[in-house]
Amino acid sequence: MSDCKTGAEHIKSLKDGRTVYLDGELVGDVTEHRAFRNAVRSAAALYDFQARPENLELMTFAFDGSNRRVSRAWQMPHSYDEMVQRRKALQAWAALSCGFLGRSPDHLASALIGQRMGIEVFRRRSPECAKALAGYVDYATRNDIFLTYVIINPQAERSKDWGEQKEDLVARIVDEDSSGMTVRGAKMLGTSSIMANEVLVANLQPLKPGEEDLAFSCALPMNAKGLRVLSRKSYEAHAVSVYDNPLSSRFDENDALMYFDDVKVPWDRVFVHRDTDLCRAQFHDTPGHAYQNYQAQIRLSVKIAFLAGLARRITEVIGTTKIPSVAEQLGHLAAQVGMVNAMLSGMEASGSHVGEWYVPNKHYMYSAQVLTQELYPRVIQTIRDLAGGALIMLPSSVDDFANEDLRRIIDRTQRSAAFAPEQKVKFLKAAWDAIGSEFGSRHTQYEMFYAGARFVTTGHSFRTFDWDHATELVDALLRSYDLDGVLEGRRNGAGQAE
Numbered sequence: 001m002s003d004c005k006t007g008a009e010h011i012k013s014l015k016d017g018r019t020v021y022l023d024g025e026l027v028g029d030v031t032e033h034r035a036f037r038n039a040v041r042s043a044a045a046l047y048d049f050q051a052r053p054e055n056l057e058l059m060t061f062a063f064d065g066s067n068r069r070v071s072r073a074w075q076m077p078h079s080y081d082e083m084v085q086r087r088k089a090l091q092a093w094a095a096l097s098c099g100f101l102g103r104s105p106d107h108l109a110s111a112l113i114g115q116r117m118g119i120e121v122f123r124r125r126s127p128e129c130a131k132a133l134a135g136y137v138d139y140a141t142r143n144d145i146f147l148t149y150v151i152i153n154p155q156a157e158r159s160k161d162w163g164e165q166k167e168d169l170v171a172r173i174v175d176e177d178s179s180g181m182t183v184r185g186a187k188m189l190g191t192s193s194i195m196a197n198e199v200l201v202a203n204l205q206p207l208k209p210g211e212e213d214l215a216f217s218c219a220l221p222m223n224a225k226g227l228r229v230l231s232r233k234s235y236e237a238h239a240v241s242v243y244d245n246p247l248s249s250r251f252d253e254n255d256a257l258m259y260f261d262d263v264k265v266p267w268d269r270v271f272v273h274r275d276t277d278l279c280r281a282q283f284h285d286t287p288g289h290a291y292q293n294y295q296a297q298i299r300l301s302v303k304i305a306f307l308a309g310l311a312r313r314i315t316e317v318i319g320t321t322k323i324p325s326v327a328e329q330l331g332h333l334a335a336q337v338g339m340v341n342a343m344l345s346g347m348e349a350s351g352s353h354v355g356e357w358y359v360p361n362k363h364y365m366y367s368a369q370v371l372t373q374e375l376y377p378r379v380i381q382t383i384r385d386l387a388g389g390a391l392i393m394l395p396s397s398v399d400d401f402a403n404e405d406l407r408r409i410i411d412r413t414q415r416s417a418a419f420a421p422e423q424k425v426k427f428l429k430a431a432w433d434a435i436g437s438e439f440g441s442r443h444t445q446y447e448m449f450y451a452g453a454r455f456v457t458t459g460h461s462f463r464t465f466d467w468d469h470a471t472e473l474v475d476a477l478l479r480s481y482d483l484d485g486v487l488e489g490r491r492n493g494a495g496q497a498e
């Protein structure tokens with residue numbers, strides 16, 4: 001047995017009889033299906049990467065009492081140094097997908113260790129729920145499991161409260177007995193659910209008294225009876241080849257509506273039970289929300305550097321790098337990458353202790369969230385602007401290369417300042433997949449919304465900013481003069497700005 005979980009073990013664990021639907025059909029085995037198998041292998045590659053002897057120290061740590069090492073994503077940092085050590089592991093994982101696996105296993109590990117750090121919040125309201133959560137995080141860590149989450153209700157009528165939506169839309173508790181509770185209804189959007197082992201179900205959006213049926217949180221294995229996963233269109237299935245779509249064909253982590261068709265949840269997997277305020281507190285009064293979104297910024301630091309690399313190569317391919325206005329655009333892009341990294345370093349360096357745990361600076365994290373959800377589409381726009389038609393003037397597919405006549409024309413027409421024709425086509429197809437394909441377009445939507453719409457993220461920033469400090473600077477200025485003093489000065493013949 002290896003020192004830690006391997007890709008083969010992960011793939012095997014997904015052959016669990018889960019209920020996933022695609023294109024009107026039940027998918028038998030996600031690990032073999034043409035819509036999912038490459039994404040599954042990309043997830044498995046993360047575990048193989050950490051299991052390599054030379055990566056064990058970088059990527060894993062020895063968890064209490066366990067004879068196998070597990071991902072550092074589960075490590076709860078006590079200090080700044082441990083936080084940085086953990087971040088390096090997460091960046092190494094993100095680099096394997098150029099940052100395009102948004103919900104790699106470290107996302108939920110981050111959410112759960114953050115919630116575990118705040119276990120007192122649960123304990124104060126429900127010792128049973130606290131015990132269930134602590135036991136679950138221990139189980140998930142020990143087994144290095146891959147989790148996803150669904151914490152958002154399906155968009156339907158935004159002008160109505162969640163409790164007023166049509167019955168069976170929003171997942172709710174419909175029954176309870178001595179062994180557990182039964183849940184019916186939907187949640188969105190279980191990214192990576194097809195290749196995760198389990199799902200955390202929760203309610204991040206505000207609930208009000210009277211909506212207790214909706215106020216729960218729990219964990220379920222993906223093969224739980226009655227859990228139905230309705231996949232969106234698969235970009236992997238529509239990818240032409242790895243040459244044509246190197247990202248869509250391998251890193252389509254998928255998103256899915258999850259429908260709970262009377263799913264029974266045992267009590268030892270229930271973390272919030274009919275408590276509308278604990279639904280909020282689970283994320284916001286513990287370091288959970290800070291940690292999960294800090295992980296997202298770690299991943300973005302890799303993806304944004306990758307996009308800057310794409311931009312630079314595009315200008316090399318078409319020979320524009322040295323045009324002053326192009327160099328200026330690249331310089332601006334580089335500054336944006338610098339800003340993302342600086343914000344990441346800032347949230348780590350100005351973190352603080354919550355009990356024994358070291359937690360990133362919450363306001364800096366929310367600042368990064370607000371600014372990067374605006375930044376991402378702007379970066380994509382800049383790359384499109386730098387590229388022009390080169391991204392489109394491409395052979396229809398890799399098969400054009402197999403036709404000798406076409407190959408001759410391709411070799412004559414795909415000219416570049418820097419690359420041979422075949423290299424140029426290969427690169428530009430990758431660039432288009434990243435920014436313009438259906439996969440690339442979904443990524444823009446993802447970066448704009450994964451943490452909530454703008455009104456939500458700016459709300460977090462508003463809540464966590466040190467307004468007292470900012471307004472005190474203003475007040476101190478106002479205290480430095482007053483009306484009577486100025487009038488008195490003027491009566492005594494003093495000048496305008498004495």
Ligand SMILES: Cc1cc2nc3c(=O)[nH]c(=O)nc-3n(C[C@H](O)[C@H](O)[C@H](O)COP(=O)(O)OP(=O)(O)OC[C@H]3O[C@@H](n4cnc5c(N)ncnc54)[C@H](O)[C@@H]3O)c2cc1C
Pocket residue numbers: 103148149150151152153154155158188189190191192255442445446449450451452453454455
């Ligand atoms: C690709 C992708 C993957 C995702 N993966 C997951 C996942 O794995 N797990 C998960 O739980 N969720 C996931 N989500 C869901 C995501 O968290 C939500 O999309 C996000 O929280 C926004 O909620 P919403 O979609 O309901 O949009 P809304 O909150 O409805 O916002 C949409 C727009 O409506 C307007 N609006 C609505 N309400 C207001 C208001 N009160 N004030 C002002 N304007 C308003 C704004 O213009 C806003 O931009 C994913 C989303 C995407 C796009």
